[in-house]
Amino acid sequence: xxxxxxxxxxxxxxxxxxxxxxxxxxxxxxxxxxxxxxxxxxxxxxxxxxxxxxxxxxxxxxxxxxxxxxxxxxxxxxxxxxxxxxxxxxxxxxxxxxxxxxxxxxxxxxxxxxxxxxxxxxxxxxxxxxxxxxxxxxxxxxxxxxxxxxxxxxxxxxxxxxxxxxxxxxxxxxxxxxxxxxxxxxxxxxxxxxxxxxxxxxxxxxxxxxxxxxxxxxxxxxxxxxxxxxxxxxxxxxxxxxxxxxxxxxx
Numbered sequence: 001x002x003x004x005x006x007x008x009x010x011x012x013x014x015x016x017x018x019x020x021x022x023x024x025x026x027x028x029x030x031x032x033x034x035x036x037x038x039x040x041x042x043x044x045x046x047x048x049x050x051x052x053x054x055x056x057x058x059x060x061x062x063x064x065x066x067x068x069x070x071x072x073x074x075x076x077x078x079x080x081x082x083x084x085x086x087x088x089x090x091x092x093x094x095x096x097x098x099x100x101x102x103x104x105x106x107x108x109x110x111x112x113x114x115x116x117x118x119x120x121x122x123x124x125x126x127x128x129x130x131x132x133x134x135x136x137x138x139x140x141x142x143x144x145x146x147x148x149x150x151x152x153x154x155x156x157x158x159x160x161x162x163x164x165x166x167x168x169x170x171x172x173x174x175x176x177x178x179x180x181x182x183x184x185x186x187x188x189x190x191x192x193x194x195x196x197x198x199x200x201x202x203x204x205x206x207x208x209x210x211x212x213x214x215x216x217x218x219x220x221x222x223x224x225x226x227x228x229x230x231x232x233x234x235x236x237x238x239x240x241x242x243x244x245x246x247x248x249x250x251x
Contacts, residue, residue, distance in 0.1 A: 003128065003159035008152045009145035016153060018106035024048050034103070037127075038154050042095035042119050047074055049099045049113045064088075066096055067179040073098045080115055083130045083161040085172050087118055088179065091228050095119030103147065112143050115161075126157035133162045171234040175226040183223035186213045190250035193229055197248025204240040206230060227251035 021032045024046035032040075051061055059077040066073055066088045073096055075081040080098075087093050100117040116128040129144055136144075144160060151158035164172075185193075192209050203221060210217040210224070224230040229251050230244040 003126075004162055006144045006148040006158060006160050008149035008158075009142065011146060011149035011153065012107055015105055015107045016150065019150075020104045022048055022102040022104060023100070031104075034150060035154060037101070037151075038125070038156060040101070040117075042097035042100065042117055043069075045097040045100045045117070047099045048102050050074060051076055065180075067181075068093055069096050076115070077130075079132060079164075080130045082164060082169055082172055083116065083128065085176050086161070086164070087116065087128075089172075089175070089226055089228065092120045092122070093118050094121050103150065105146070110143065110146070112147055114147060124157065126159055127151050128159050128161055130161045136162065165235060167237055168234050171238050174238065175222060175234075178219060178223040178226045183215065183219055183226075185220070185223070185227075185229070185250040186215065188213060189220060193224070193246055193250055194248050196246045199246045200243050201246075202241050203230075203232070203244050206244055206246075223251065 016034055019034045021034055021036060023030050023032055023036075023040060025040065026044050027046060029048075051059070061074065061076050062081070063072040063074055064081050064084050065071070066084065068088050073084055075084055075098060084096065084098065087096060095118060097117045098115065099113060101114070103112045103114070105111070114127045115130040117125060118128065119125045127147065129147065131140060148158040189210055196209065203225075206221055206224075207217050210220045213220070221230070225232050225238075225244065229247055229249055231247055232238065232242055232244045236242070
C-alpha cells in the first residue's frame, strides 16, 4: 500500500505555539500542546469525534476489528474502513487509533480532526487522512497541507490515503476475512516458510506446502497473503495462477 505524501503549507510559529490538541486520553477529554502529539500512546486514546446515524446517511460507519491491536476501531465510512484494513496488514504498524485527536489552529482559526494515527515498530508514527482523490476540494487540500506542515515540524509522517484502485479494494475486502486468530500459522507451516524464503511459486503451487494441518491449506495460503508471509501483487486480481514470493516469516 502506497500512502501519498502531502506538500506542507507555510505554518507560522504563532500557529504552532498557540495551537492545541483535543484528545480523549485515558477516558478524559484534554487540551494539550501540539508538541504532545509525538508522545501520545494510541492504546490510551479514545474517539474524539463520531457521527450519528440518520435517514439517507451517505456514509456507512461502524467498527473494524484489527488483528494488529486485537481491538475494535471505529470508522466513519467504508473507504476509511479500507484504509484501516490496509494499515492492519502492514507488518510495520504496531498501533492504530482512529479519530485520535482534534487540531485547533490559532492562525488561521481552523479545526481539523485527522482520521488515523499509527505507530510503527521502529518507534515512528504517522498521521493519516482518508479521502478519495475525486472528493478532495480546495479547502480540504489546504487543511491537509497545513496538517502536513505541523507534522513536518514535529518530525511525524503525514500521509493521505486516496488512490486505492477498485482491484486493490476487492482484494483487501476478501483477504480481510483471514486476519482472525483461527487462521494463525501452525508451527509446522512456519518451519516450511522459513525453509523456502525467497522462493517464487504460483499460489496454486504453494498449496501443497501448506497442507498437513487441521487448518485448510487454502485458508492458510490466504492468511499468509494477508499477513505478508507470502507476498503477492494486490494491484491485480487475486487468482491462483499469480506468483507469490515466500518472505520466510510466519504470523
